[in-house]
Amino acid sequence: MTAAAFLPWLVVAMLLVAAVQIGRRVMLWRAGKPATIDWIVGLKALPKRYLVDVHHVVDRDKSASRMHVPTAGGLVLACGLLGFGLVPAIAASRLYWALVALAFLIMAAGVVLEARRRYPRALPRLSLGRWQRLPVYLGVFAAGGFLTALLAALGNPLPALSFLLFFPAAAAGLALAATTASGPMRHALAGATHLVAHPRPRRFDHEAPKGEATGLRPLDLEADKLGAEMPTDFAWNRLLAFDACVQCGRCEAACPAFAAGQPLSPKHLIADLAAASGGGHARTYAGNPYPNERQIGGTAGLHTPIVSPDGLVHPDTLWSCTTCRACVEECPMMIEHVDAIVDLRRFQTMELGAIPMKAEEPLAHYRGCDEPSGRPLFERTDFAAGLSLPRIVEKGEAEVLLWLGQAAYDLRGQRTLKALIQTLNAAGVDFAVLGGQERDCGDLARRLGDEATFQRLAKANVETLSRYRFARILTADPHALHVIRNEYPAFGGTYDVVHHTAFLAELVASGRVTPASLAGRTITYHDPCYLGRYNGEVEAPRALLDALGLERREMARSGKRSMCCGGGGGAPSADIPGDTRIPDIRMGQIKDTGAKTVAVACPQCTAMLEGVTGERPEVKDVAELLWEAIEAGRRKPAGAAPARELQPA
Amino acid sequence: MKTIVLLSEANDPISGRPHLSRLEAQAIGLAANLDKTPQGLHVGPSEEGASAALGHGLSGLDVVETSVGEDPLPAIAGFLKNALNGNEPPALFLCGRRGEGGLETGIVPYLLAEALDLPILADAVAIRPGEVQGTLVVDQAMAKGARRRVTVRLPVIATVHALAPPPQPFAYGRMRRGELRRHRADMIPAAATSAESTTPVVGSHEERPHRARPKLMRTSGTSAGSHNLHVGPEPDEAARLILAYLEENGIRRYGND
Numbered sequence: 001m002t003a004a005a006f007l008p009w010l011v012v013a014m015l016l017v018a019a020v021q022i023g024r025r026v027m028l029w030r031a032g033k034p035a036t037i038d039w040i041v042g043l044k045a046l047p048k049r050y051l052v053d054v055h056h057v058v059d060r061d062k063s064a065s066r067m068h069v070p071t072a073g074g075l076v077l078a079c080g081l082l083g084f085g086l087v088p089a090i091a092a093s094r095l096y097w098a099l100v101a102l103a104f105l106i107m108a109a110g111v112v113l114e115a116r117r118r119y120p121r122a123l124p125r126l127s128l129g130r131w132q133r134l135p136v137y138l139g140v141f142a143a144g145g146f147l148t149a150l151l152a153a154l155g156n157p158l159p160a161l162s163f164l165l166f167f168p169a170a171a172a173g174l175a176l177a178a179t180t181a182s183g184p185m186r187h188a189l190a191g192a193t194h195l196v197a198h199p200r201p202r203r204f205d206h207e208a209p210k211g212e213a214t215g216l217r218p219l220d221l222e223a224d225k226l227g228a229e230m231p232t233d234f235a236w237n238r239l240l241a242f243d244a245c246v247q248c249g250r251c252e253a254a255c256p257a258f259a260a261g262q263p264l265s266p267k268h269l270i271a272d273l274a275a276a277s278g279g280g281h282a283r284t285y286a287g288n289p290y291p292n293e294r295q296i297g298g299t300a301g302l303h304t305p306i307v308s309p310d311g312l313v314h315p316d317t318l319w320s321c322t323t324c325r326a327c328v329e330e331c332p333m334m335i336e337h338v339d340a341i342v343d344l345r346r347f348q349t350m351e352l353g354a355i356p357m358k359a360e361e362p363l364a365h366y367r368g369c370d371e372p373s374g375r376p377l378f379e380r381t382d383f384a385a386g387l388s389l390p391r392i393v394e395k396g397e398a399e400v401l402l403w404l405g406q407a408a409y410d411l412r413g414q415r416t417l418k419a420l421i422q423t424l425n426a427a428g429v430d431f432a433v434l435g436g437q438e439r440d441c442g443d444l445a446r447r448l449g450d451e452a453t454f455q456r457l458a459k460a461n462v463e464t465l466s467r468y469r470f471a472r473i474l475t476a477d478p479h480a481l482h483v484i485r486n487e488y489p490a491f492g493g494t495y496d497v498v499h500h501t502a503f504l505a506e507l508v509a510s511g512r513v514t515p516a517s518l519a520g521r522t523i524t525y526h527d528p529c530y531l532g533r534y535n536g537e538v539e540a541p542r543a544l545l546d547a548l549g550l551e552r553r554e555m556a557r558s559g560k561r562s563m564c565c566g567g568g569g570g571a572p573s574a575d576i577p578g579d580t581r582i583p584d585i586r587m588g589q590i591k592d593t594g595a596k597t598v599a600v601a602c603p604q605c606t607a608m609l610e611g612v613t614g615e616r617p618e619v620k621d622v623a624e625l626l627w628e629a630i631e632a633g634r635r636k637p638a639g640a641a642p643a644r645e646l647q648p649a
Numbered sequence: 650m651k652t653i654v655l656l657s658e659a660n661d662p663i664s665g666r667p668h669l670s671r672l673e674a675q676a677i678g679l680a681a682n683l684d685k686t687p688q689g690l691h692v693g694p695s696e697e698g699a700s701a702a703l704g705h706g707l708s709g710l711d712v713v714e715t716s717v718g719e720d721p722l723p724a725i726a727g728f729l730k731n732a733l734n735g736n737e738p739p740a741l742f743l744c745g746r747r748g749e750g751g752l753e754t755g756i757v758p759y760l761l762a763e764a765l766d767l768p769i770l771a772d773a774v775a776i777r778p779g780e781v782q783g784t785l786v787v788d789q790a791m792a793k794g795a796r797r798r799v800t801v802r803l804p805v806i807a808t809v810h811a812l813a814p815p816p817q818p819f820a821y822g823r824m825r826r827g828e829l830r831r832h833r834a835d836m837i838p839a840a841a842t843s844a845e846s847t848t849p850v851v852g853s854h855e856e857r858p859h860r861a862r863p864k865l866m867r868t869s870g871t872s873a874g875s876h877n878l879h880v881g882p883e884p885d886e887a888a889r890l891i892l893a894y895l896e897e898n899g900i901r902r903y904g905n906d
């Protein structure tokens with residue numbers, strides 16, 4: 001009898017322990033609300049979801065993919081091979097043991113790489129505690145397994161030594177298996193199940209428009225309870241998702257609120273949500289604390305309110321989020337943080353009325369006059385006095401319906417809209433606006449958790465839009481774009497919505513406007529979260545800027561991994577104080593490029609970045625830059641292509 | 650302390666849609682400090698705006714339906730008189746300090762005080778129970794941020810000032826859960842109210858173009874000096890005194906037009 005002969009039984013024992021441990025979690029998941037899941041499709045898609053989608057994210061941090069592939073691969077391979085070791089004939093083969101030893105060796109190599117990320121000092125975003133000890137257990141298991149199998153492959157020359165090696169490996173293996181309930185190894189089983197039963201399977205379909213996987217789902221306003229109060233109010237696969245977290249901290253490193261010192265860390269929040277169902281953290285949370293952490297009572301349980309000064313999560317944490325989705329974009333476990341945050345907000349807002357006083361103001365205006373700024377709808381077009389701005393009521397139909405949005409009430413936003421309207425007129429676009437019939441799209445209400453107001457506005461807007469004929473909706477506001485394009489279909493309105501950057505790029509590409517070159521200016525482009533990350537549109541604005549001959553410099557964080565300006569999700573309304581302001585941080589990144597101008601494509605971003613004080617690059621909307629170039633083209637005497645005269649207003 | 654908040658038919662100042670008056674929402678906030686289950690009363694053709702009061706913290710709302718343009722006072726007075734004679738009589742009635750809807754005058758609280766023979770206190774910003782059983786301590790807002798603390802014997806009617814604490818945020822779920830009790834107007838025994846108050850509104854007003862009004866702050870005196878305090882004057886005499894005061898302070902300078 002050799003020690004290696006016990007290795008297969010060790011694996012069986014580990015599986016049993018893991019099964020019991022994960023079974024305890026399964027019981028908790030079952031307390032969640034039901035969810036419709038296509039298991040067959042999910043199971044079939046699992047390898048692709050893991051090898052393509054997960055790996056794609058993990059691989060952004062090379063040191064992570066380099067350590068995870070051999071560690072997990074070696075572990076699964078070794079355990080899988082050891083399963084065959086239960087057959088005596090196979091267990092007698094020395095070649096077999098050589099293979100097992102090789103698998104353990106691969107794993108050990110991965111563990112070394114993992115240890116290098118943590119020792120002597122762990123990356124700041126990683127958790128310590130049990131996570132810091134994980135490579136120790138894995139290492140002992142891999143090394144012990146390797147040596148035991150190696151000795152067996154060599155014909156078991158030193159039986160005593162092999163037993164001496166087997167015992168620590170067995171202890172470490174069982175300890176690892178034991179952590180599948182509340183410790184690090186939970187991520188393996190929960191993560192795989194989460195990939196199968198993911199609440200947003202559309203996000204794995206790379207052919208589908210990105211917005212389909214990012215729009216919020218409508219809430220049943222007739223439900224007994226609105227939003228999520230306690231763990232049991234989440235769908236079971238959401239509880240499962242929280243358990244999948246590996247505490248890698250990528251979300252935290254990307255979170256603008258965390259960077260600004262507001263009391264939010266998406267990683268800590270997901271860890272809290274996972275801990276909530278089991279009655280609190282099994283071990284003290286060993287990651288970075290919430291910045292400027294608030295005092296909490298810390299009570300937790302399946303039927304205990306999560307967000308409360310007495311619970312696990314302080315309300316300020318919830319209201320710090322800008323819903324920028326950077327965390328979701330960075331999460332290798334495909335966790336949907338924003339969905340959870342909005343669900344929790346819905347309960348706070350609609351059931352408790354526990355919304356920050358400042359954020360209640362726009363919601364009150366919404367209820368009063370359908371416009372968060374509290375301005376009358378008929379004033380929406382006042383800024384355009386003197387411009388040719390046709391109304392669709394007069395025309396009945398138009399090629400393009402221009403959705404003005406909230407920018408129409410804001411002096412800065414009006415400058416952008418004027419540039420856009422002038423460009424449309426110059427290009428001879430057949431367009432019209434709803435004028436006083438345009439209500440706010442409801443984005444702010446929805447992100448602040450006021451689903452009732454959002455649904456009322458969505459239905460009213462869909463009804464208004466149904467009265468007119470138009471081919472496309474054009475808007476300069478990515479929030480309106482996202483909501484109308486991706487969230488109105490649930491209320492019966494499906495539209496072709498185009499952002500002004502894409503539309504203007506089309507106009508330039510087709511030669512309908514002829515801008516002069518603005519060469520000689522350096523520029524950087526700030527991607528709006530709701531355009532880039534939410535809708536995957538990062539190319540059109542860049543193509544347009546390039547067409548203007550501008551020297552474009554990219555920030556370290558750009559495209560789908562851009563950083564938020566701080567203006568989304570009602571965060572400016574809730575106004576949870578931090579150490580600094582998000583737009584200041586972003587402006588610092590803009591300055592680092594050395595560009596003299598930052599091009600923006602969203603009225604919120606414009607307002608937030610223009611609010612940065614001191615010496616800073618100029619903030620210009622893409623539409624303003626294009627109009628400037630068109631005007632410059634007109635001033636050129638001969639040779640320049642003639643632009644159409646403005647129609648008299 | 651059982652508290653009833655009276656809800657008017659306010660219109661949103663921007664959109665003109667029926668909504669809950671902010672003053673009344675603030676009144677609910679004050680009521681919630683005294684009564685765990687504050688109730689509301691609305692008399693009018695529709696509760697479209699007033700029902701939002703449930704979302705701001707009222708736990709129940711009685712709605713007496715009357716026809717459009719009908720004077721709500723008899724029904725309010727009748728309903729409250731019933732309540733006062735019931736086995737759990739309300740002790741405090743809160744109202745907004747002014748009308749915020751189309752033809753509303755804001756005078757209902759005063760007419761109601763007269764009809765029910767209750768004292769009325771204007772412009773409350775804070776309310777708490779008095780030390781002596783059956784009394785109430787009310788902080789009244791005065792000009793220029795001054796406050797006056799008054800102790801009154803219950804039951805009492807109080808109007809609420811805009812400087813009272815902001816209302817509790819609206820919660821849709823709370824509105825859904827709140828109890829709405831509808832009553833037919835003819836089931837409420839109308840209380841006898843004085844003749845003037847039941848006179849229907851006569852639409853004899855004329856419209857004048859907007860003109861700049863003199864600034865009140867600059868010229869008018871703010872302290873109510875003793876020579877300005879008249880207790881129980883005859884109505885004609887009171888009117889004359891008020892006009893004289895306004896002219897003296899340059900607030901009204903158009904003679905007897």
Ligand code: SF4
Pocket residue numbers: 251254255256257258264265266320321322323324325326327328337338564
């Ligand atoms: S959505 Fe943005 S602000 Fe909110 S938690 Fe995620 S990264 Fe942070």
Ligand code: SF4
Pocket residue numbers: 244245246247248249250251252266267270327330331332333334335
């Ligand atoms: S939520 Fe995702 S990104 Fe954040 S720590 Fe967990 S696994 Fe990492």
